[in-house]
Amino acid sequence: MTARLLPFAVLAALLWLTAALQLLPFAQWPAWPLDPARMEIGQILLGFGLMPRGVVALLAGGVLGLSGAILQVVLRNPVADPTTLGISSGAQLALVMATMLAPGLLDGGRWPVALAGAGLAAMLVLAIGARRGFAPVTMVIAGMLVGMTASAVATAMTLAQGQYLLSLVIWNGGALVQQDWSGVRVLAGVLAFGAVAAALLARPLRVLSLGVEGASGLGLNVAMVRLLAVGVAVILAAAVSAELGLIAFVGLAAPALARALGAVSIPRLLALSPLIGALILSVCDGLVLLVAGSLGEMFPTGALTGLIGGPLLIWLLPRLRGSTPPGTERAEGPAPRRGRPAPLLIALALALVMAALVLVWIGRVPGGWTVLDARSFSAFLPMRLPRLIAACSAGAALAIAGAILQRLTANPLASPEVLGVSGGAAIGYAGVVYLAAAPTALALTGGTMAGGASALVLIAAFVSRRDMPAERVLLAGIAVSALASAVLSAAMAVGDTRSFQILAWLSGSSSAVTMPGALALAAMAAVLWTGALAARRWLAVLPLGTGVAGGLGLPLGLARMVLIALAGMATGAATVLVGPLSFVGLMAPHLARRLGLARPGDHVTGAALIGAGLMLAADFGARMAGFPYELPLGLFASLIGAPWLIWLMMRSRR
Structure with missing residues (x-):
């Protein structure tokens, strides 16, 4: 058994020896015991740098x-x-x-x-x-x-x-x-x-x-x-x-x-x-x-x-052997179903509008909290309005993607962050940064969308060839996220200006959003919401399983590809603003289901409104918590999402 490892041991030794000989010819290697007082610079680098590194x-x-x-x-x-x-x-x-x-x-x-x-x-x-x-x-x-x-x-x-x-x-x-x-x-x-x-x-x-x-x-x-x-x-x-x-x-x-x-x-x-x-x-x-x-x-x-x-x-x-992870609908009990969802959806929309108005009017100054007067309001509105629109739109897009993925996989633990869609979007963003000399906002958005959709296609292609339950889809997505994180770490560790651009984007910020960019993101969220509503029959049938869906005449291949494309585009559009990790795509659809919004159209709409509100709150916290400095938007969204995720996974037993 150990004989099979001998070639790898020889390879490791040869690689280290090559590096050592590039640093210093063998004839000049220092004698043992090492004494830095009698060694030259090259010998010190070898004896106290490369040698211990090989052993470490x-x-x-x-x-x-x-x-x-x-x-x-x-x-x-x-x-x-x-x-x-x-x-x-x-x-x-x-x-x-x-x-x-x-x-x-x-x-x-x-x-x-x-x-x-x-x-x-x-x-x-x-x-x-x-x-x-x-x-x-x-x-x-x-x-x-x-x-x-x-x-x-x-x-x-x-x-x-x-x-x-x-x-x-x-x-x-x-x-x-x-x-x-x-x-x-x-x-x-x-x-x-x-x-x-x-x-x-x-x-x-x-x-x-x-x-x-x-x-x-x-x-x-x-x-x-x-x-x-x-x-x-x-x-x-x-x-x-x-x-x-x-x-x-x-x-x-x-x-x-x-x-x-x-x-x-x-x-x-x-x-x-x-x-x-x-x-x-x-x-x-x-x-x-x-x-x-x-x-x-x-x-x-x-x-x-x-x-x-x-x-x-x-x-x-x-x-891997195991059971369905906690947090499934069956483990938590049936979700409530609201008979008349329209009043709740209207209330959520009104609450979102009121919250946006309040957050525009209040703020912090060196002396503490204040309510802006008319003059200050008119001065600050051009700066605050774009980021409010962008934050709400990004939250809505992530929530729509999460609702689609949860129904597509029949598992409420699914989300863009968990299924690797956000990781793929991050790779797409980094690819544009490294390949384009002067990447435009349109190119970055296109790259993130393509990366998110590609990651989801990769996962779908992998699990479609195997008889795997829904939790395996989650784990495959997490594997893709891990691979994406490793690629990003390798790219950022080089340390050039592009690395710092990616690092700054990873934690998310809406400070540089312009009004045209915010309106474009809002339009994208509206288009995605419309597309999800148009696919509401698919979203209603797919959670019942492939056998039932096929028996009802659902075009499974087309339905999955369209929904994958919608989720990938939604995640890519939002990821440009908030970074690849926020958990809004996990929380918002689940909260919508807990509020009784069970039908697909109501579920998607409610999730979009809740996601917009969550990201609006995260943006406000990012601006105000570290005043006068702005903290990362993605950090605040993650701090909201992580406790929710932990509670969700711990609350139910088999």
């Missing part, structure tokens, strides 16, 4: 591979790892917050802060999973959504602090750059701790693999074993985040490849996964060094490992 890549990969293997065994989930369960993103957010808000917490090292963030994220995901019997699909959906939210908040906070911007962008990507051998000593100790802990846990984990009832019947304290095993995995992942930043999906790939190589027993899986993880990260870092030596551009190694995760997660998807 092996150690960090081993730590992450072991962490992923422990999580997969204890949760009986083949796609669990520190990335998919949100553990690494929790550590990342904690470190970013400490760096910006309380740097004194880092005086004792980054470890305690990273461990606290990783632990809180793991506790949240486990709390959600415990209510559903730790079903694999539920765990991964919860973990990746928690991770997406933490990453969005970390990105927005990074953007708000210009003095930390470049260093945090590179660190968030997982940079393996070393200046001495301290990182080697730390990670070697961590890996030794993990190896001892894995050896002690191997037998209890083997008993736990019999199932909860069987393990309990043999006298095993299941809760204690789970807690200890997850605790060890969290410590391992937090250590890597503290030392190197966010390195994604090594913990997912290593155990998967170990199983593919025949590691069927738990002790063998725990032993082989760190070795494979070390080789994966070492090869990735060697490729980064090779590119840097040829092109002169360096980007974090973690950005490259992230490119592995999306395709690997999609490949593992058919092998």
Whole structure:
């Protein structure tokens, strides 16, 4: 088995040796022990930079591979790892917050802060999973959504602090750059701790693999074993985040490849996964060094490992076993159905208009809150009106897309953010920025629309060839989102002006919206709403299943493609303004259903009005909370959406 790994070990060694020889000829390599007082600059760069970097890549990969293997065994989930369960993103957010808000917490090292963030994220995901019997699909959906939210908040906070911007962008990507051998000593100790802990846990984990009832019947304290095993995995992942930043999906790939190589027993899986993880990260870092030596551009190694995760997660998807995730209509009970929805829709429309008028009239000045007089109102109206129109239109478009996707997949946890549509739109936006010398607003909008629709087509094409329930569609979308995030991280880590343009857009802002742009977005939202109303029969029949829909004469292929195009265009149009993560597309349709707007036309209309109101509130908060500075719009929308999502997933039991 290990003989199959020999070519990868040779490749990793050759890549590192190539980088070392490009830096310094072999004859000039420093002698051991290293003494910087007697070394030249090139020797110092090799002895205290490239050499420890090569060892750190092996150690960090081993730590992450072991962490992923422990999580997969204890949760009986083949796609669990520190990335998919949100553990690494929790550590990342904690470190970013400490760096910006309380740097004194880092005086004792980054470890305690990273461990606290990783632990809180793991506790949240486990709390959600415990209510559903730790079903694999539920765990991964919860973990990746928690991770997406933490990453969005970390990105927005990074953007708000210009003095930390470049260093945090590179660190968030997982940079393996070393200046001495301290990182080697730390990670070697961590890996030794993990190896001892894995050896002690191997037998209890083997008993736990019999199932909860069987393990309990043999006298095993299941809760204690789970807690200890997850605790060890969290410590391992937090250590890597503290030392190197966010390195994604090594913990997912290593155990998967170990199983593919025949590691069927738990002790063998725990032993082989760190070795494979070390080789994966070492090869990735060697490729980064090779590119840097040829092109002169360096980007974090973690950005490259992230490119592995999306395709690997999609490949593992058919092998995943589990149950429908919480939040489905059946689990929550039937949604109320309002007999006369018109009064409610009129009330929602009036409330939206009144809120917009109020938010135009009030504001903050250096002395505090104020109500604008007629003169100030006429002066501020040209600045405020476009962004109010744009925010409402973007919220309505995302809500329409969410309503379409929830009915198309028959799952109310579906949304543009969850199904990868927003991630695809982000790739489309970044593609236009990098390919066009001077991208226009029309080109950016077209790119985001095309990217969103392409992502949804990719997911539809994947799941249509397999007999998968609705939750697999969600997980496929999350995999696409993970891949999109990795591509964006790799692009931004280069650090040129285009990278900062993408980073600024990721958190969303309506400050630069002009009246023509706002009116164009409003017109697009109106067209999409009209299209959704025209397709209301399809939206009514599709949730009943393909068999019923086909029996009623519905043109399934045409219906799906039209609805996919509508959802992709709506998401692309809104994403240009608010960025790729807001959760408005998840909340608004669900709130509309809870209010009794069950028929497709009423559901879409109510969701559009609620989405417009939510984004209007987010825009107001973004302008006023950090006065006189404007905070990211996407951050506020995410802060509204994340608690709602967590409550939604925790509220129901099987």
